[in-house]
Amino acid sequence: MDLAKLSAFTVVAEELNFRKSAERLGMSQPPLTRLIASLEEDLGVSLFQRTTRKVSLTAAGLLLFNEARSIFSKLEKIEADVRAVSKIKRGTLEVGFSQTAFLARLPKIIEEFKLRLPGVRFELNQFPRAELIRGLNAGKLDLAFHEGDSEFEGLSRSAVTDEIMGVLVPKTHVFAKRKEIEFRDLKNETLILHPRSENSDHFARISQLCRTAKIEPKTYIKKPHESCPILVATGKGLSLTIAPARDLAFQETRFIPIKSLFLPVSIYWKPENTNPSLKSFLSTTLENQLFKVQTVECL
Template identity: 35%
Template sequence: MDIYSLRYFVAVAEDLNFGRAAARLHITQPALSRHIHRLEETLNVQLLHRTKRTVELTEAGAALLVEARKILEQVESAIRVVQQIAQGERGSLRIAFTPSSMHTVLPEILKHFCDRYPNVKLAMSELCTRDQVKALQAETIDVGLLHPPISDPFLKLHPLPGERLVVALPHTHVLAPQPEVPLKSLSNEPFILHPRQEGPTLYDKILSLCRDAGFEPHIIHGDVKHQARVGLVAAGMGITFVPESLQHASLTGVSYCRLRDESPELQLAVAWRQTQESPVLQQFLQVVEETTGGNPLSTTRERNQNPTADEELTA
């Protein structure tokens, strides 16, 4: 007994007419009769009472109709699931992100993706860029929104819109009311920066801008995460730099000012393994491209090999 035999039987049982059932199945009536006869022989049960004028289900045939419909529904469901997985419409995706991405492009990307692919289960992790690269290499995440440059050859990167950094000051600071300040005016302030190993390009860029402004920054607390750094600013212990988007995640006691001079810029990119072949990932990348209006995601390695963007502000 196979799926075709069950489909043929259900058609005859529903129509109670071999001619109409054969036409619906696009086979000849004699061929359909042979399939039903073979099914009855296989089961050693009479499924239909046949006369020249009528076809009726036997008690066994009525019972088989109920079970056959269930089986065929399960088969159709399995086919749909398999096809959805193959097309990236069902499955799972593990996404890592930095704090700034959650305040810029990621929410819109996630909304569009979830609306379009409700049967894809998302697992979200907040990780700094360094930890995202490690997780991608260990294959514990599938895709990351992180801050380039990244030189790891096993990754593909696609740039997303970046943003400038602004200065976070204690709200009691004399410069806090100003919409923008020259970097040189911060020369006597304690700087609260991210650990250099978690974002050396951005770290070095900040130091370079300070030196260009004529001073060497006094760095304190260089090993704390973003939210803790802003908290230290609120406590009046120094100043720090945050992406423009994060100034809207208001924290009592903190004011934000733009730099009048050249501002460090925080670039953002989506990253995934070059060898990864996942239909769900491809659908996610397609939504990223549509949402951000960027270049096609197939042209990415040039960005890896010629990094010009500043690296991450640690999560």
């Protein structure tokens, strides 16, 4: 649809008078009449009812008028956002994250973004999921990176990456020499899990995977002061984690991928947030495809 025609139509719909509309648009009445007629021809409908005394909108015209106002309102906001982003020299982004999300692509994403806008400073804070959501809703955080793909009321979400899932095992474990395993291979193992209260969605996904694979592995629930790699190294069980965690693992452990299993990581933000640095971050990362997402089954 031609925006020039739509803009002219909107003025006529507001004025309901072709002469006044033409004056407002800085043109004579005949070209405006032809413009509206052309739009009606494009759409195949009548937009106005005309008599010698008045001009009124048809049902189709009223619908188009309401939609057009919404379109032009969004265009104005886009223009304002683009101008604000172009003026950014310095700024601050309050970023929250989970440990798993940080191990994924967060450092790389920030590094690549800072190459484009080096004046934006990142304040990084690690929180459990509930605190990340509260921080976004309270305006204390601009962004939150967290594993999973859940939707939360009042927040926008974009997929960041799908990380290869696997298990951290002691180097003496039978899996240690395998290139990969299948999830059902864990049936006789003990899985080290974070408490359900820390990430109920992740806990539920693992439970569903166990049901799908028809296995019932034993579980060890990690205590707040305990470290998963240390628990693995000391024989407490196997830890489900993502591939980048291998860089932090002890020499006494090995990371073994699980076939066709990936963990989604998402970024969340509040759409009402007016921080220009946030708009710049989102537009830059999305436009330049800094987020890398697989197209396979995820955890």
